[in-house]
Amino acid sequence: MSTMDASIISALAALTGATVGGLTSGVANWLNHRSQVRAQWVLHEKSRRQILYRDTGHITISQRDHTAPQRRGITEHVLSADR
Numbered sequence: 001m002s003t004m005d006a007s008i009i010s011a012l013a014a015l016t017g018a019t020v021g022g023l024t025s026g027v028a029n030w031l032n033h034r035s036q037v038r039a040q041w042v043l044h045e046k047s048r049r050q051i052l053y054r055d056t057g058h059i060t061i062s063q064r065d066h067t068a069p070q071r072r073g074i075t076e077h078v079l080s081a082d083r
Helices: 002-082
Strands: none
Touching: none
16 A cells, blocks of 8 residues: 555656646746847837937927027017017
8 A cells, every 4th residue: 555655646746746847837938928028019119219209309390490480470579569
């Protein structure tokens, strides 16, 4: 009967080892995938921000060029009203 107990303990140890090894491999695979997705997201955000900054810079320059005469007109109008 003691040999049967030893074989059950040995089988349970093997199953436990296989389960722990499988879980470890799965967790490592999940962490690796997560870090790769995060790196891709960071690159995507960086490029999106560069495009947004580039577009915002062009809009700001064009708005400045178009609104400057209007501001001068408003300033001249306010100054002439004070007289």
